[in-house]
Structure formats: C-alpha cells, structure tokens
Amino acid sequence: MNRRLKTLLIKTKRQVFSEMIGNNPSLFHGEGYDFSELREYQVGDDIRKIDWTITAKLQKPYVKIFHEERELNVVAACMAGGSLFFGTHRIKHDVVTETAAILGYSAVKNGDLFTGAVVGDTVEQIERPTKRIFGVNRFVERVDGLNLLGRHSDYIGGIRSLFDRIKRKSMLFVIGDFLTDVDLALLSRRHEVIAVIVRDRFEEHPVPLGQVHLVDPESGRTLQTSFGERSVRKYRARVIENDKNLYRHLNRHRIRFVKIYTDEDPFGKLVKLFGGRV
Template sequence: METTELLKKVRKIEIKTRGLTNHIFAGEYHSAFKGRGMTFSEVREYQYGDDIRNIDWNVTARFNSPFVKVFEEERELTVMLLIDVSGSRFFGSTHQLKMGLMTEIGAVLSFSAIQNNDKIGVIFFSDKIEKFMPPKKGKRHILRIIRELIEFKPTSDKTNISEALRFLTNGIKKRSTAFILSDFIDFKETNSTQPNYLEAMRIASNKHDIVAIRVFDRREAELPAVGLLKVKDAESGVDKWIDTDSNSVRDGYAKWWNQATLSVNEIFSKCRVDSVSIGTDEDYVQPLVKLFKRR
C-alpha cells in the first residue's frame, strides 16, 4: 500500500474511532476496566465510621491521636490486543471484511485505553506469534497500532489461538486486560466443533482479565441457496464444490455452525471470559457498550 493511501486510511479510522471514544465509550470503558488494585495514598485523622483496620499505629502513636491510612484505586491498566491475522479475516459478504471490523474495534479500544491513561500493546497472531508491540502510552503509539492493523501482512494463513494465549501468559508479567479479536474458528480437526484452545484460555484467564470479541459474517452462519458453489478455505487453500440447493447440505452446515458456536461460548463460560459476538453487517457500537455495562 502506498504511503499516501495508508495515511489517508489511518486518518479516516482515527477520526471515526476517536470520535466514538470521546462521545460514547470513554465513561463506559473507565467503569468497566478500571484498575483492580489499591495503592496507599495518604493518612488523615480518624473519622467516625472509618474501618479500624486502616489505623496507622505508627502515626497514631507519634501524634497521640488516631490516624487512618487512605487508599485509592490503582487506575492504570495494561491493555493487550490479541489480533487474529489468519486467512479467514479476509471473508466478508456484506458491508465489510472481518479484518475491517477488527481494525475499527481495535482502534476504538486503543483510543479508549489512552484516554484512561492505560498502556496498550498488541499481539498479532496466526498459528504463531507474527508481531509483538510492547505496551506503551501516547497518540504516536496508537497511530502506529492503527497502521499495523490496516497493513500488517502475516507469514502464515493458519490459526492457533493457544499460541497467542501462551505468549500472553508467559510474556506479559503484570496482570492485564486482554481483548482477543478473532472469529475463533480454530477447531481440533476439519468439521469438528471442539475448539483447540480450552486449556490455554483457562490458564491465561487465571492470570489476566480476558475479553473475547468474536467477529463473524452471516454467510458463515448459513449457506444461501444459489446452486453449485465453489468455496475456498482461506487458511488451507483447499477448493471445494458444494450444492447449496440441497436442503440436507444447508441444514448440515447450519447444524455444524450452531454447535461450533455453542462450543466456543461454553469455553468462554468455563474460563470466566466475558464475550460478545459482532457481525460484519452490524454496528459494533451497541454490542460493545452492552459488553462494557455487563462488567
């Protein structure tokens, strides 16, 4: 992509997502993802109703009058974006590709993070770690993230979510809030509905606050009746002809999709992971706001 064209795209996404962050997401994000720790702030004289467990006995003895420790919430977070850059992100049958939707959501979360004075980093993954951007603050860092979201080219088209989760668990020492942006199509084998990443997600969620944002296209959920259709697996490159006029073919595919979706949601539930599913034909604003309010 030429530099001028890239800068125009970055600017367009910045204007849109920064505006949404300023007017819609700022308060919701702050409430949903505020810091979990408590840090010592100061001491003050004891007041009726104060918890006696907070009395600072050293200061109390020095001044011969009761003083209590005052704590404040530790607001600063480390936020990580885990971005699925496998081949399936190029699918989209309506308004945009899954990649475009993930780019905008990633930008919104990035601007929300820096407005809350949080550090933000990114892990781009396929079936391996493609790129790691360590957590930092600042607008320049956010614009670099957006550029990478737009133009990053992975070396593999395959998916391994477990690899990304293991990297998060082992590589990010401080507890973080980690958003996984993916279609979560990563199953044990072809036609299986059992995801590959249960154990890795369980371990990661014990250390970090994981939030799953599942991006999908409605044509992945149901096949249109358009006769013989040649389809290509974006990750394996395998071509296949299917008869979409066949009720049994369409019903079988719909059954697989529904069961696969149920299995993915069960993993989120088992691992205590907050999640939201957003279609490429949807406005992502309301689903994200609802996600934030649920927390």
C-alpha cells in the same frame, strides 16, 4: 496510511474522546480503588457513586470518591487468520482493526498502558506498551495492513505463545472469529480475558447457492461443489456445535465475551459489554 484507515481512525477517535463524557469517562477502569473521601454531589458526577445511606441522613446527595491503586495494562490480541478475509457487509478484518483502535484509544484516554499483539500459529508481532495515541495508530496500521490470505490463526498454540509473552497481569482482549477449537484456560489464570467474537451473519445463517467454487483463505485449497439445502444444514450443524463448545468453555473459565457482526458498530457493542460505562 491510506484514506480508508484514516477515516476509520478519525471516526473511532471521535467516539472515544467525544462520546465518553459526563458520567461515563472511560470504557474500563483500573484494577483496584481505594476509598478517598465523601463529598456533596456535583453536576457531572457518576450517580452510581452516590452513597445513599449518607444521602438519606443528610438529606443531600453525597458521592464516594476513590483513587485508583494501579493502572491497567490493556492488551488487544488480534487473531490473524485467513478466515477474517470474508464479509457481506464489510470484511471481518476491518471490524477487528476498528475494535483494536477503540481499545487502544480507550486505554490512552484512561491513562492506562496499551499493548497490541498479532497472533497466528504464534505471536507474530507485539508492540511495546504505550500511553500515546501514536503508538496505538502504529499498531492499528499494522493490523490493517496484514496480508491474511494463507495465514492460520491458532487459538491453542498461538494463545499459549501469547501467555508466554504477556507476563504482567492484564485486561486481555482476544479478537477473532473463533471458528475453530479454542483454549483460553491458561490465559485466564493470569489475566482478565475478554473474548471479542467477530462474525458475518452469512457465516451463521447461509442460504443455498447452488453450484459454487470455494477457496479456503487459510490453506488456499479450492473446491467445486453444490451448496444446496443439505449442505446448508450440515454446515449449520457444525457452526452450532462449534459455538456450543465455545460458550461452554468461556463460561467454565468465567471469560466475558461479546459478539460483533460485520454490520454492527463495534463501539456500541463494547459499551454494552461494559454495562454502558464508556
């Protein structure tokens, strides 16, 4: 494991295990809860669990205590395409790697099962479900070490392959840049799907560059062209149309999503996605 990845894992582990304290014990919770008992409020309890009716009657704060019915199976599906090999602040690949680590450590901390998958045209790698930090580290190291150039991420065929491989109902995070046609409908019928959209701001708001030599990181094809004002407008229109279709699709199938730019902290964005419940 290289020094850069070790530093990232130390930072991420500290965020998950040190900052998830007090009223915010975990990034996500189990699928279901049974009511267990009422007890008087204690310092450190989640104030959202206060039963205000009983509190008003007894003139003392009381909280509802629940126990989880089932553990979660948390799946991080990393879409491994050459387009992730791009970034102005840092490359998108690094953000995907860090996001997978956050999800893995959060699952372990919560006592849930974590499964990691690498998806291209099909499911290329899939880790056995684990509750151990070692298992999370192993998957994250594999994601970080991927050679993305020449790879294609297929959000239709690859996702269909993922559906065939993940049988158990899961909280399934699809992590990628979503810059192509997407179909998560089938996946959302069995799982709770969350789309983590990783982008660089330059991809959405490019500036004229003049004469440039471009290389497609997925196909390897090259193009010598002038990227001026007209080219910028045409490119922006295609990105806007792609994202309109994407958001329409996600909303239609009630799939939550979060967009993380390469200059942002993935941990903070995921915390916000789950309503501050870290």
